[in-house]
Amino acid sequence: MDRGEELYREDSEDRGLYAALSSYSKNGCYPYHMPGHKRSALAGDMARYFDIDITEIDGFDDLHQAEGILRDAMRFANELYGAEETFYLVNGSTCGVLASIMTAAERGAELLVARNCHRSVYHAAILQELTLRYCYPPILEEYGICDGVSAEDVGRLLEQYPDCRAVVVTSPTYEGIVSDIRAIAEQVHARGRILIVDEAHGAHLALDENAPEGAVAGGADLIIHSLHKTLPSMTQTALLHVQGERVDRRKLRAYLRMLQTGSPSYVLMAGMDSCMRYMRRHGRERFAFLRRQYDLFCEKMETCRYIRVGRITDLSPQKHFLSGWDIGKLTIFVRHPRVNGRRLYDMLREDYRLQMEMAAGDYVLAMMTVMDDEESWQRLADALVQIDDRIEKESAGEETEVLPSNSVQPSGQAWTETEAVMSIAQAFEAERTAVPLAEAEGRTAADFVNLYPPGVPLLVPGELISGRALAQIDAFLRMGLRVQGVTSDGRAETVSCVRDGRFFH
Ligand SMILES: Cc1ncc(COP(=O)(O)O)c(C=O)c1O
Numbered sequence: 001m002d003r004g005e006e007l008y009r010e011d012s013e014d015r016g017l018y019a020a021l022s023s024y025s026k027n028g029c030y031p032y033h034m035p036g037h038k039r040s041a042l043a044g045d046m047a048r049y050f051d052i053d054i055t056e057i058d059g060f061d062d063l064h065q066a067e068g069i070l071r072d073a074m075r076f077a078n079e080l081y082g083a084e085e086t087f088y089l090v091n092g093s094t095c096g097v098l099a100s101i102m103t104a105a106e107r108g109a110e111l112l113v114a115r116n117c118h119r120s121v122y123h124a125a126i127l128q129e130l131t132l133r134y135c136y137p138p139i140l141e142e143y144g145i146c147d148g149v150s151a152e153d154v155g156r157l158l159e160q161y162p163d164c165r166a167v168v169v170t171s172p173t174y175e176g177i178v179s180d181i182r183a184i185a186e187q188v189h190a191r192g193r194i195l196i197v198d199e200a201h202g203a204h205l206a207l208d209e210n211a212p213e214g215a216v217a218g219g220a221d222l223i224i225h226s227l228h229k230t231l232p233s234m235t236q237t238a239l240l241h242v243q244g245e246r247v248d249r250r251k252l253r254a255y256l257r258m259l260q261t262g263s264p265s266y267v268l269m270a271g272m273d274s275c276m277r278y279m280r281r282h283g284r285e286r287f288a289f290l291r292r293q294y295d296l297f298c299e300k301m302e303t304c305r306y307i308r309v310g311r312i313t314d315l316s317p318q319k320h321f322l323s324g325w326d327i328g329k330l331t332i333f334v335r336h337p338r339v340n341g342r343r344l345y346d347m348l349r350e351d352y353r354l355q356m357e358m359a360a361g362d363y364v365l366a367m368m369t370v371m372d373d374e375e376s377w378q379r380l381a382d383a384l385v386q387i388d389d390r391i392e393k394e395s396a397g398e399e400t401e402v403l404p405s406n407s408v409q410p411s412g413q414a415w416t417e418t419e420a421v422m423s424i425a426q427a428f429e430a431e432r433t434a435v436p437l438a439e440a441e442g443r444t445a446a447d448f449v450n451l452y453p454p455g456v457p458l459l460v461p462g463e464l465i466s467g468r469a470l471a472q473i474d475a476f477l478r479m480g481l482r483v484q485g486v487t488s489d490g491r492a493e494t495v496s497c498v499r500d501g502r503f504f505h
Contacts, residue, residue: 029349030376032330033357037232038371045274053267063088063264064257073273080276081206083216083223083241085249087256088272090264093200094120096224096240097168099255102128103248104166104194104222112157112164114149115415116456118198119448121168122424129425132460133161135169136415138321140177143310143331144362148179148322155187166194171215172202174358175310175365176329177322181218189219194246200226203239204328204370207231207279208287212324221246230328232371233275237268279370286370293377294327294368300381304388306336307344310363330366332384336391342480344387352383361479416472418463422498427461431499436492437474440465443497449485451476459485465495 037043054060061068070088078086089096101124105111108129113121115134125132135153137146149169158164167188171179181197188195197215199205203225205214215223223241227233242252301309310331312324334344345359356364366380421444422430432446442465449459449469458473459465476483477493486493 027353029353029355030379031355032366032368032376032380033355034230034367035228035233035235037228037234038369038376040232040371040373042371042373043232043274043278053265055263055266060266063090063260063269064253064262070269073269073276076273077239077276078241080280081214081216081225081239081241084243085241087240087242088264088269089224089238089240089256089260090236090268091238091260092228092236093118093198093224093226093238094123095256095259096238097121097196097198097200098124098127098259099252100196100222100224100240101125101130101166101168102255103252104196105130106165110161110164111166111168112154112161113168114170116146116173117168117170118200119450119455119457121198122448122457122460125424126428126461129423131423132420133157133164134417135167136417137179139415140315140320140322142315143333145175145310145331146173146177147320148177149184150321151180151183151187154184155190158187158191158193162191164193166196168196168198170198170200172199172205172212172326172329174201174329175331176201176326178202178205178212178324178326179321180323181215181220182213185219189246192246194222195220196222197224199223200238201229201329202326203227204230204279204287205326207283208290209284210287210291211326216241216243219243222252227272227275230367230369231275232278232369234268234271236265237272237275239272283370290368290370290372291327293372293374297330297377297381300385304385306339306391307332307334307384307388309333328368330368330380331363332366333363335362336395338395339387339391340479347387348380348383352379352386354380354383359481361476361481416458416466416468418459418466418469420460420462421464422462424461427498432496433499434487434489434494435497436489436494437470437486438492440495440497441467441470445495446498447485447496449473449483449495452482452484455484458483459495462498465497 031038056062061070063070074086074088097120110131110133112133115136135149135157137149140147154167169179171181185195197220199215202214205211206216221244225239227237228235298309341359341361341363345356345364348354348356357367358365427446430446435443445459445461445463445465447461448457450457459469473483486495
């Protein structure tokens with residue numbers, strides 16, 4: 001008997017991850033979250049990929065020098081998206097973001113990034129020892145979440161920091177806010193710089209004729225897509241598109257080779273190919289279905305008093321920088337003194353077996369994709385209407401202030417602008433010490449402090465820790481939200497600081 005079989009038998013009572021995953025998949029808990037395939041039978045043959053887990057044997061090409069079936073598969077994806085060149089990524093958007101930034105900004109260069117970028121952008125800054133300049137997207141007051149990135153701000157900041165080699169923008173955001181990439185690209189290209197769009201959450205936009213314009217059509221130079229987030233594709237699968245003359249493609253290929261495994265999974269690559277083929281064949285009809293269900297869902301939600309879905313049509317007519325709101329991201333706001341986003345999230349999971357993608361201060365995020373059927377929409381709408389009724393009944397006779405529908409409580413995304421006193425890479429390398437939050441004001445952060453999900457940084461290594469930043473971190477902790485980078489030493493909550501960092505006093 002080989003060791004694998006032996007282990008299997010020894011461990012038959014509790015077969016670890018596999019057993020946990022397979023029993024979870026049977027427990028009836030419906031996924032309103034990633035990955036986009038939703039464990040749905042609609043995905044057809046995708047469940048059978050174990051059979052095809054091979055390596056680069058004769059006739060099966062080499063991802064890092066594709067000249068055969070993998071080149072053809074990548075061309076297929078490329079035609080679907082209409083970019084000039086498309087690469088498969090088997091290490092998620094993470095490696096696409098790293099490779100794009102390392103290609104566009106040489107070691108020690110400056111980079112302009114939207115502050116709400118994913119941590120992979122910050123990791124690239126460590127690896128490449130970059131100096132980051134920030135663009136802070138305004139907050140949509142109605143919802144307390146980030147607006148799109150303003151093209152004017154990008155232009156102004158590029159004038160202020162003319163040495164920035166490239167600009168990085170996240171669009172759509174985790175909450176589905178889509179920036180006007182076309183306008184941003186104009187500002188960036190007018191100054192001869194490269195625009196990188198982290199479109200990890202928007203792989204579906206270009207495939208849905210009614211969705212806001214995607215970054216490939218908008219003219220960005222490098223565009224990164226997580227297929228696994230919003231399309232029927234397996235975790236880790238992603239695409240990188242490149243177009244135009246500004247990007248050094250030799251360097252890009254070299255970085256992709258460095259940052260990706262030398263043994264890319266054919267299961268994942270076959271999955272990407274199937275996803276592309278599925279979307280070409282069924283995309284139009286599935287997106288039309290999604291849109292119908294979305295409209296019905298929003299109609300049902302209109303009866304609610306305390307719960308409502310964030311919609312672009314509800315935004316007040318002040319100037320906004322978003323060019324659209326992805327209907328696959330349901331930001332479900334709750335406005336009641338005793339029910340916050342975390343409580344709503346728990347109620348949906350515990351009482352209705354509906355697992356949301358995330359909870360924030362006053363909303364939960366549900367992800368809907370082309371893999372969701374009528375029942376999945378219905379279950380969520382019914383649960384929310386019932387919860388709204390419960391809130392109403394439980395509040396009967398209570399003096400509860402129902403906030404006007406256009407002013408939700410400030411959410412987790414209000415910016416505290418920060419001051420860097422050393423580079424991210426320097427702080428990352430420096431000796432560090434854990435400092436209680438109450439004593440951290442004036443110290444220099446040695447690590448990231450992120451509100452998670454989505455992982456937007458409240459503090460970046462090398463930044464001075466202000467009283468405002470600490471107050472914000474404290475408020476998030478008290479709301480029961482996950483703040484990465486704050487740990488407990490048994491007596492107090494601490495953050496990691498540079499040992500001899502600068503002090504105010
Ligand atoms: C905006 C954004 N970019 C990049 C990533 C990384 O994507 P992946 O998990 O495919 O590596 C994420 C992941 O959550 C993300 O939210």
